[in-house]
Amino acid sequence: MLKIENLTANVGEKAILKGISLSVNPGEVHAIMGPNGSGKSTLAQVIAGHPGYEVTGGTVTYDGQDLLEMDAEVRAQQGIFLAFQYPVEIPGVSNAYFLRAAYNEIRKARGEEEVDPMEFLDIMAKKLKVVEMDEAMLQRSVNAGFSGGEKKRNEILQMAVLEPKLAVLDETDSGLDIDALRIVAEGVNKLKRPDNATIVVTHYQRLLNYIVPDFVHVLAQGRIVRSGGKELALELEEKGYDWLLEPAGASA
Amino acid sequence: MSSQIESLVNKEYQYGFVTDIESDAIPPGLTEETVRQISTRKNEPQWLLDWRLKAFKRWQSMTEPRWPNVTYGVIDYQAQTYYSAPKSVKPLQSLDEVDPELLKTYEKLGISLNEQKRLSGVAVDAIFDSVSVGTTMKEELKKHGVIFCSFGEAVLEHPELVQKYLGSVVPYSDNFFAALNSAVFSDGSFVYIPKGVRCPLELSTYFRINAADTGQFERTLIVADEGASVSYLEGCTAPKRSTNQLHAAVVEIVALDNAQVKYSTVQNWYAGDKDGVGGIYNFVTKRGKAFTNSKISWTQVETGSAITWKYPSVILQGDNSTGEFYSVAVVNNKQQADTGTKMIHIGKNTKSTIISKGISAGHGQNSYRGQVKVLPKATGARNYTQCDSMLIGNQCGAHTFPYIEVGNNTATLEHEASTSKIGEDQIFYCKQRGLNAEHAISLIVAGFCKEVFKELPMEFALEAQQLLGISLEGSVG
Ligand SMILES: Nc1ncnc2c1ncn2[C@@H]1O[C@H](COP(=O)(O)OP(=O)(O)O)[C@@H](O)[C@H]1O
């Protein structure tokens, strides 16, 4: 579904991603872990097509197409969803209105009929349950004045509504208390299907107690330094990241 | 990060066509004789001619204000045409007599003068260059005692009302453009709502400038008698022309005791091209006088004109009167706007609210200029001002000029201001959810303007939102 080969990317003059290769197939859950500043969010943003990151080398194919040639909105319409580490506020635009606009754009791209506000409310009622969110959230402005936890839950609500093929969750667990964490994780699990895939970016292993990954990758200094199964996450929990970084810093 | 928000592509102005119609025009130039000719053309009574002539004398002694934060070349007042009317329009004609060519023009503008086809619930006065072409739903309104007609007709049919209120809110000597208007105004709308009547229809005037090098100088007078209420909407368009055209209007509102007047404007005059060539100079004086327990509310959505100079104001004359100003002003390309309001608190426990949303894109310059004045006798006066600016791109500007004068220490004034930039992160967030950049911008802008849009009559809220989308189209790369 997603094939990243030797991807390098800059912010301004600074090289952040220094050769990433990663393959994701339908039905798989991949966890990307690594210390702060290692480039996890950068990778997520590059997959989503943020114009502020410059891809300097490598290739990314998504369902056989050149992903890097696609505009961000086209990627979204083709089923790529990013749950932002820092969701953006849009004052004055209600969550319901925003979500319906997004939902309809994605339907349009698939050649389906747009839905009217009444139909959409029915759809929403079901999706709200997935993340145990109150209907009142729909009338509030997108993320404006939301608590950190509410923002993260709102991201998962959007994911539930938009039903992506490839979801990238960037630190969706950070800032959540244990109950919220469980709700978010269960939400993700409920949305899992054999034909979609999830990339979970986190630097704690605790989320992975709820969302069990098929693969764990450790990203450090812009490279994947280790890949393994779910047991790698436990090992990291025990030993931290330093033992993986050592080779790079050994000469010091 | 500068890759995405960049220079502008001008979207075609969809109302830029010209109607080919024979006109009766008074030759360009402005002398006492021009003023007399306009008055004669309109069969006016002597008192009105005298008033015009006083205004003209006054105007000659005044100089054009240059304090607004806008720049433009010299206006040659002698090169303007002050009166131009389609030949086919007869005084006091009925709607059946309107020239089909004119009906077509209005159809094209989305305004049907055919009563059967009209939005129910709205009556329209259509002003074409210097004259009113027709007013719909007059019979229906008459049943309720409501007078809604062209200004010219009101002068002939209801002279006592016109004479009583004309200039009572904006005296001819008020300012340079008001004096000019008072001397040469050619038509406009007149509204009178009798005591205790709630006007059963929305009233609306649609202004269209067609002729080249012709100014439009209309005058609107709205009188809501005691306990009456009315909602009024004004819309404006003009053809695309490479020369600047002058629009200097005056609107006066009188809200007598316990009356309520809501005045909404969707202003979409031709704004000039992307290099700033052509477009309307919109120099307008709008003011209301609110008597005891009455309320005057201005809502404006300003997207057009090359230059806007306009401060819809309320004189809070009576105790417990309320004044409101809700404004969205958009400048794109080379547009300049200097707009805001004045709230003059005279009566006790008077209350005013100002919500101003300025949006600047391209090389546009947007200034909010607002005055809140509390006179010594205005015990318990309250004002709330919120003034927000939004910038799209790096080459535009937003400026705020608040003036506050408080002569009574029981007054409560609150002022909030903010400036934000549509960030790439906001646009990217929307794109990541499948919206394209233009959709994202119009959504973000609509959210920004929400507090103002909700004040517009329902039928027009959507139109205003779409208009905003169009005028910002192409403002992101
Ligand atoms: N927009 C940006 N501008 C400047 N530096 C950035 C930007 N985004 C990321 N970086 C830098 O890139 C590196 C990787 O950041 P990021 O991808 O956010 O890491 P992680 O998500 O793994 O914590 C950090 O050194 C960070 O400071």
Ligand SMILES: [Mg+2]
């Ligand atoms: Mg991060």
